[in-house]
Amino acid sequence: MPLLYIDVIEGRDPGEIKALLDTAHVAVVEAFEVPERDRYQVVKSHPAGEIVALDTGLGIDRSEQLVIIHLVSRRRTRAQKERLYALLAERLRDDCGLDPADLIVSVTENDDEDWSFGSGRAQFLTGELHWVFAANRHVRFARGWPRRFRNAETSGGAVRQSRALPLIVPHHSAIRHQADGQGVIRQSDVVKPGMRARFDELRALAARRARGASAQPGDGRARTCTQWSVR
Template structure:
C-alpha cells in the first residue's frame, strides 16, 4: 500500500518498464515514507490510439511516452502529494527520459478498512500493521 496502476502506450521493453517502476517506487518511498517492501505496482499497456491523455486546456504536450498513474492510498497530506508529484517527475525524467509533461497522476484515497493484504484479514484494523 499504496497501490500504483500505470497505464502506458505499448512499446517499452521489460528493462524500460522495470526502470519506470523502480523510479516511481523511489518517489513513493521519499514522499510517503512507506516501508521499502511496501510495493504494489501494476502495468497496463495499451495499443496506440486506445489511450487518450489530453491536457484539460493547460497546453501540456504529450508524446508516446505518456504515463498515466493512478495511486490508491490512505489519505496523504497536500505536502506529501505535491512532493510525490515533483519527485516522480524528477525520477522518471532522470531514469527513463520521460518528460514531466508526459506524467499525469490521480490519487484515490480510501481508509484503513479498505485494505486486506491477505489471509482474509484487514491488517490495519487488526493492528497487524
C-alpha cells in the same frame, strides 16, 4: 499500499518497464515515508488508440511515451501529495528519460478498513501493520539521530531523561516488549509472526548501539539501553 496502476502506450521493452516501476517506487517511499517492501504496482500497456489524454487547456504537448499513474492510498497530506508529484516528475525524467509533460498522476484515497493484504484479514484494523509502519519510521529516524539527544527511559508509565540510546521503538497500545542491558529485545506474545523481519532489524540495531556504536569519540560513559517500553 499505496497501490499503483500504471498505464503506458505499448512499445516499451521489459527493461524500460522495470526502470519505470523501480523509479516510481523510490519516489513513493520518499514522499509518503512507507516501508521499502510496501510495494504494489500493476502495469498495463495499451495500443496508442486506447489512451486519450489531452491537456485540460493547459497547453501541454503529449507524446507516445505517455505514462498515467493512478495511485490508491490511505489519506495523505497535501504537502505529501505535492512532493510525490514533484519527485515522480524529477526521478522519471532523470532515471527514465521521461518528459514531465508525458506524466499524469492521480491519487485516490481510502481508509484502513479498505485494505486486506492477504489471509482474509484487514491488517490495519487488526494492528498488524501499525507495528510495521511505526517501526519503519523509527528505524529510519534512529539512523540519523543527532548524538546530542538521549533516550527517554520509561518506568511505571513515567518518562524521564537518561543517557541511554535514542528511543527508536514506537508507542502503541497493542505491543509490549523490552530490551535488556545488552540491547537484546525480547518479543512478547502479542507481536505477530508476520512482523518478525522489522522486529529483527530493530533488535540488530539495538545490539549494535549497545556495543558502543553510538558513543562519541572520547566519551567514556557506557551507553546501554536500560529499558524500552511501548504503550
